Amino acid sequence: MKIKAKLTVGVGALFLLILALAVVSGWYVNQLKKDTNNILVANYNTLQYSRNMLLSLEDLAIDKSALDTFQKNLDLQQKNVTEIGEVEATNLIIKHFKQLKIQPEDSSLISNIRKDITELMRLNMEAINRKSDIADDTAQNAIVIISVTGSLCFMIAFILLVNLPSSIANPIKELTDSIKEIAGQNYRKRVHFEGHNEFGDLAKSFNTMAEKLEEYSESKLDKILKGKKRIETLIDNLHDPVIGIDENKKVLFANEEALNICGLRKDEFIGKQIQDIAVTNDLIRNIIKDIFIPKPENVKSEQLKIYADRKESYFEKEVVDINIVPTGEADSEFIGQVILLRNITPFKELDLAKTNFMGTVSHEFKTPISSIQMGIQLLENNQVGSLNEEQITLIKGIKDDAERLLRITGELLNITQVESGAIQINLIASEIRPMVDYAVNANKSAAEHKNINIEISLEDDDLVAADSEKTAWVLTNLISNAVRYSYENSTIHVITEKVENVIQFSVTDTGQGIQPQFLSKIFERYFRIPGTKKEGTGLGLSISKEFIEAQGGKIWVESEYGAGSTFYFTLNIFNINQ
Numbered sequence: 001m002k003i004k005a006k007l008t009v010g011v012g013a014l015f016l017l018i019l020a021l022a023v024v025s026g027w028y029v030n031q032l033k034k035d036t037n038n039i040l041v042a043n044y045n046t047l048q049y050s051r052n053m054l055l056s057l058e059d060l061a062i063d064k065s066a067l068d069t070f071q072k073n074l075d076l077q078q079k080n081v082t083e084i085g086e087v088e089a090t091n092l093i094i095k096h097f098k099q100l101k102i103q104p105e106d107s108s109l110i111s112n113i114r115k116d117i118t119e120l121m122r123l124n125m126e127a128i129n130r131k132s133d134i135a136d137d138t139a140q141n142a143i144v145i146i147s148v149t150g151s152l153c154f155m156i157a158f159i160l161l162v163n164l165p166s167s168i169a170n171p172i173k174e175l176t177d178s179i180k181e182i183a184g185q186n187y188r189k190r191v192h193f194e195g196h197n198e199f200g201d202l203a204k205s206f207n208t209m210a211e212k213l214e215e216y217s218e219s220k221l222d223k224i225l226k227g228k229k230r231i232e233t234l235i236d237n238l239h240d241p242v243i244g245i246d247e248n249k250k251v252l253f254a255n256e257e258a259l260n261i262c263g264l265r266k267d268e269f270i271g272k273q274i275q276d277i278a279v280t281n282d283l284i285r286n287i288i289k290d291i292f293i294p295k296p297e298n299v300k301s302e303q304l305k306i307y308a309d310r311k312e313s314y315f316e317k318e319v320v321d322i323n324i325v326p327t328g329e330a331d332s333e334f335i336g337q338v339i340l341l342r343n344i345t346p347f348k349e350l351d352l353a354k355t356n357f358m359g360t361v362s363h364e365f366k367t368p369i370s371s372i373q374m375g376i377q378l379l380e381n382n383q384v385g386s387l388n389e390e391q392i393t394l395i396k397g398i399k400d401d402a403e404r405l406l407r408i409t410g411e412l413l414n415i416t417q418v419e420s421g422a423i424q425i426n427l428i429a430s431e432i433r434p435m436v437d438y439a440v441n442a443n444k445s446a447a448e449h450k451n452i453n454i455e456i457s458l459e460d461d462d463l464v465a466a467d468s469e470k471t472a473w474v475l476t477n478l479i480s481n482a483v484r485y486s487y488e489n490s491t492i493h494v495i496t497e498k499v500e501n502v503i504q505f506s507v508t509d510t511g512q513g514i515q516p517q518f519l520s521k522i523f524e525r526y527f528r529i530p531g532t533k534k535e536g537t538g539l540g541l542s543i544s545k546e547f548i549e550a551q552g553g554k555i556w557v558e559s560e561y562g563a564g565s566t567f568y569f570t571l572n573i574f575n576i577n578q
Helices: 003-058 066-078 086-102 107-183 198-218 221-236 256-262 274-278 282-292 345-380 389-420 432-442 444-449 468-485 516-521 540-550
Strands: 242-246 251-254 303-308 311-324 333-343 428-430 453-458 464-466 491-499 502-508 555-560 564-572
Touching: 003 066, 003 107, 066 086, 086 107, 107 198, 242 256, 251 256, 256 282, 256 303, 256 333, 274 282, 282 303, 282 311, 282 333, 303 333, 311 345, 345 389, 428 432, 428 468, 432 444, 432 453, 432 468, 432 491, 444 453, 444 468, 464 468, 464 564, 468 491, 468 502, 468 540, 468 564, 540 555, 540 564
Parallel strands: 453 491
Antiparallel strands: 242 251, 242 333, 303 311, 311 333, 428 464, 491 502, 502 564, 555 564
8 A cells, every 4th residue: 555545544544533433422412412302391391381280270269360370281281292191191181170160169170180180290200210311321322432432543543653653664764774785785685565555666666676786797798608508509409490580580590400401501591581581492481471471369380391301291380479578577578489390290190191091991891891781681681581580680780880880981981081181072063952952861761760850941042162962961960960969859950041152051950959168179070079878980070070161161050058059051152253
């Protein structure tokens, strides 16, 4: 807290407490005044009226105007009723006085009126005692509250007296001692003031000054040169090419690996502007293009194909920005970049070998699977011979497994085409309805088995630039998934509509839906939602994504968990001029 704020808060709090003490005292004095007025105005007046009425009764025999005097005081009393039971007592006096006016000689009526007046006086005397007790309680409370408030004011004033001078004087003393230490060339001296007040800012500036003085005093040229040599030796012994440039794009260093793949000598490279070298060197131009034209954040690291080690090699490029925080400063400063080229050739070769192996194995599997299916068809033919129920069950299981194995084999072949880059996309003007009809018919049997209705809504008859075979495969896969995950007796919607300059396809199911945390992974290879009991390889959606993106489209999913999912993909409208 700032010192000014401390003073404001402390003195302000004391002022508010004093003000509160004055308000509380005035309030209690006012309450005592009200209690006293209640006794004087209400109860005292009733006693006075009662006394006058008693005196009037005594004068009835000798003064004829005594009845008027009595009536006058009785009227005043009727207007001054304030206590419980006082109404009844007053009404009795009125009743007996009316009778007395008729029978002025009746002594029993006079006696009754005296009793009524005495009761009225008793009620008001008790009220006076009760209100006197209330006034005493109010006085006691006032003494306690005023005492507590006064004590609190005293404590705060005492705390301010003890702490405020020291909180200002002690940091000044410590800062003075520290300045003397710095003057004596003890640059390791620091001051530590907690908080964010003026002394904290002063301490921060002082420590920054001391830190820079210490840095300058301890810096030695030989230490700097040794550190530079260590870094250069480390970079030169790296097996991956490394190039360093400063904030002005001047080359600071390049190891032997970088010089070899670029075909440059050190004197041709170090100290030159990298964009000037790129003018005559195609590889450097390809490497630095991202530095001058930044890529979007989500784009993967680029892979470069470079002839190195007497063969075509693959490198993954990464550009690392170097930012430092200068001594004593809070904000970082950009001082250059390091370009790393990781040699991923061994991994690329392993991946290629894996892809070739998967392709070979998948292709070889098709022949025995076809033979198995042919054998199953022969066994199911009643002309060959009849089967008992157990054998029929076994044949059905073998048939399902063979179909599943064939489907997996087909997906593996597709994925090997995608990985090897051998995927063939034939973009031609394609009609939408034949592709949709093919996909729906391919899943018609499975949908009828679960009594699922597939509704088709084709909004536009435009042609799309698409590979109809692969697009139909994607639609078949999406509808198959929708049938698999939808509940029985439900409806699947297949919709196409024109959105701007593309045709948007959508397949909506009424299944369980996808949990939000899995939406971003649903198109990853081999991914399956944890806990699902449905069969699948986890390749279908990954292959669909590759097929659609290879045709220049996009694919995504929207899902509400518990209510179903909708898979979308877009294809470009065929332009007759293209």
